[in-house]
Amino acid sequence: MTRILASALAFLSLLAATAAPAAAANDEAGQAAVVERAVTQYIVPNYRQLAESASTLAGRIDRLCKEPDAKKLEDAQAGFRELLRAWAAVDFLRFGPMADGGRYERFAFWPDPRGIGQRQLRRMISEANPALLGEGALKSQSAAVQGLPALEVLLFEEPVTAAEGAFSCGLAAAVARNLAGIAAEARDGWLGETGWSRLMARPGPENAVYRSRAETLTELLKAELTGLEQTPDQRIRPALGDSPETARPRAAPYYRSGSTAEYWHATARALTSFAEKSEMMSLLPKEKSWIANSVAFEFDNLTRTLGALTPPVETILTDPAQRDKVSYALVVFSSLKNLFHDQYSPAVGLSPGFNALDGD
Amino acid sequence: MIRPAVLLSYASAAALSLAAAVTLARADTPEPAAVVDAYGDIALAMYEDALAGAKALDAAVDKLIAEPTEDNLKAARQAWLAARPAYQQTEGYRFGNAIVDDWEGRVNAWPLDEGLIDYVDKDSYGEESDENPLYTANVIANPSLRIGPDVIDASKITKELISEKLQEAQGVEANVAIGYHAVEFLLWGQDLNGTGPGAGTRPATDYDTANCTGGNCDRRADYLKAASDLLVDDLEEMVANWQDGGAARKELADKGENGALATVLTGLGSLSYGELAGERIKLGVLLHDPEEEHDCFSDNTQNSHYYDQVGMMAIWDGAYKRTDGSTVEGPSIADFVAAKSPEAAERVNEAMKATLAKMDVMKKTADSGEMAYDQMLAAGNEKGNKILLDVVDSLVAQTRAIEGAVHALNLSIEVEGSDSLDNPSAVQ
Structure with a gap:
C-alpha cells in the first residue's frame, strides 16, 4: 500500500514537473531526426568514451606490469570499473560495427553459464605461452579469453603484482590493448563516408542494411527492448534466485570486481539516456503522450531503485530489504518492456522485430 | 501501390466489372486462412x-x-x-x-x-x-x-x-x-x-x-x-x-489470422537469428571450442544447419519435399507477402537463396572430407572460420528481410521471451 501511494504521489509530481517532449510529426523528417539524434547525441559519444576508457586502462596496466605495486594495481582496477561503466552505456546496442566480426562477444563474452571462459583462461595461464602476448595475437583466440570477463579475473584474482603473476599481468595488458583496439574499431565504424551513421541516415533500396526509414527506427526500438530484456533476464534474475537461500552471487555480472550494483545502475541510466537523447517519444501522437509520461516515470523509478543498493552483491542478494528493491526493479523492467513493446511500438507504427536473445 | 493502379486501368480500359476485379485480387492474394492451413499441413x-x-x-x-x-x-x-x-x-x-x-x-x-x-x-x-x-x-x-x-x-x-x-x-x-x-x-x-x-x-x-x-x-x-x-x-x-483439429492447429487458430501469420514469420526470424546464426554457429566460431558444435559426437553439424535452412525455405514457399520424394504444398506466406509487397517478398527469396548457397559451401566442405565442422571453427583456421561466418552473415541478412516482410504485412511479432517470464504456467 505504502509503495503504491508513494508511486502515485511521485507520478503526480512527475507529471507536474516534466511534460512530454514537444510532439513532432511522425513523418519522414520527424523519424530521421530521431535517428540522427540517437546517433550523434548518444551512440557516437558513448563509443568515443568506450575507446578512451579502454585506452586509458591499457596504459595503466602497461605501467603496472613494468613496475608492479599496490598503487598501480589500484589505478588499474579503478580503470577497469570505469571501462565497465562505459560498456554499460553501449552493451544493449546489438547492431552496427560492434556487432560485426564478433566484436561484441570478444569485448564481453557474458553470460557464460558453462564457464567456458574460466576453463580456457586457466589453461592459458598454466601454459603461459608468450606468443599470445604479442600484438594482435589474442584476436584469433577464443572470444571468452579476450574481453572484460577475462580481464576481471586477471586484475582481481590473479597475483599480478607478484613475480609468479608476471604472465597474468602481461596477459591483462594484452587483453586491455585488445579491448582498446575493438572499441576504436567500433567507434570508427560509425564515422566517415562509409560509416554506420551514413547507413542509418540514408535508408533506401540501395542500402545494404536499411531499406526504409522505419527500419532504422526499428533498430533503435530493438536496442531499447534488448536492454530491457537482457538486463533482468540475464544480468539480475539468475543471481537473485527465488529466495535468499537460492541466490547465486556468482551468477551476477562482474561480481569479482564488486561492480554488480554499479553495472545495473549504469545500465538503467543508459537505457533512460538513450530514450531521452533520441527524443523517440516525440513521435507519439498527442493523444498517446501518456506513454511518454509513463516511460519517464518508470525510468526514474528504475534508476532510483538500482542506485539505492548497497554492495557487496552477497548482501544485496540475501538482505530482505535489498532483495525487495531488486525485485521491484524487475517489475519496473517488465513494465517498461510492455510500454515500449505493446504501447509505444504500435502507437508510432513499428513492429519490434527479432532480437539477439531469441535463441536463449 | 502497383496493383490497384493495374486494376484501375483494366477497369477503365475494358468493361471489367467491379466483381471481376475483386475476383482477380483474390486469385492473386491467397486467403490468410488457406496460408495457415497449408502451414499446418506442412508441419x-x-x-x-x-x-x-x-x-x-x-x-x-x-x-x-x-x-x-x-x-x-x-x-x-x-x-x-x-x-x-x-x-x-x-x-x-x-x-x-x-x-x-x-x-x-x-x-x-x-x-x-x-x-x-x-x-x-x-x-x-x-x-x-x-x-x-x-x-x-x-x-x-x-x-x-x-x-x-x-x-x-x-x-x-x-x-x-x-x-x-x-x-x-x-x-x-x-x-x-x-x-x-x-x-x-x-x-x-x-x-x-x-x-x-x-x-x-x-x-x-x-x-x-x-x-x-x-x-x-x-x-x-x-x-x-x-x-x-x-x-x-x-x-x-x-x-x-x-x-x-490438433492442439497446435487450435493454438494457431486462436491467435486469429494476423496472429497466425505473425507466428509463421516469427518462427523463421527467430530460428534464423538468435538460435541458428547466434547460439549454434557464431558462438562456436568465436569460442573456437569443438564442444560448441550442434552434432558434436557424430560430426554431422553441417547437415543439421543445412536442413534448418531447407525447412525454413519450405515453410516460406509453402512447399515441402517429403522424405519419400513427394511434395506437400499449398498457398504460401511468400505469395501472401508478394501480393502486398513484391519487393519485400523478393528480398526474402533472395536472402534465403543466398543463405542456402553459403550453407552449401559449408556442407560440401564437410561432406567431402576436406574439413569437418569442428575443424572449421578451430582457432587460426581462417578459411574454415570464414565459411561459418559467411553463413552467419547471410542468416542475419535473411532475418532483416523477414523483418521487412513483417513490416510489409503490418504485423506485430512477439519477441520470444523466456517461459518463466511470459508463461509461468509452462514452468513446472
Missing part, C-alpha cells in the same frame, strides 16, 4: 517424416542391442543420421508456436554435459563443474545417485527415470538426458579429436554383455533403448498436435 508432413525416421532408428537400436556387432552399430548410426534431416526441417515451427517450443527440449536439447549419462574422458572433459553438480554423475555406472537433497533409485534405467529425474536435473539445462543428442552420444561416444579430424569412436562392445567394454553394458543398452523409445513417443505427440 504435419514434416513431423510425420521425423517420426518415421525415429522409428527406423528405434528398430536399428533394437538390432544393435540384440546383436552388438560393429555392423549393427554402424547401421544404427546411419539410421540416426538419416533421421536428422526431417527433424531439422521442422525447426522453423519451434519459435512462435509455444506448443512446439515448450516440447522441443525433450527432443533436441543441446549442448549437454554428457558425463551425466555415461563414462567420459576425464583429461579433456574434466571432473567437475561449478555450474553442474551432476557433471560426471554417470548414471549408467551408478544404480543410485544423489540429486540435490534426494537420493534417486536408478537401479532400473527407464523412460521415466531419464525423462523425469535426470532431464534438466537441478535446474541445469546442460543436464540433457533425452533426445537426439543423448542418443547420438550413446551411439558415437565423445569426439576426443578436439578440432582435429574424426568423430566419436564408441565400440559396439559397449553394448556386448558377453565381452563388455566401458562397463555396465546392460545398463547402457537399457539407457539407449529408453531414450530411443522416448524419441518416438515425443514425436508421436507432436504429430498428433498437427493433425486436423
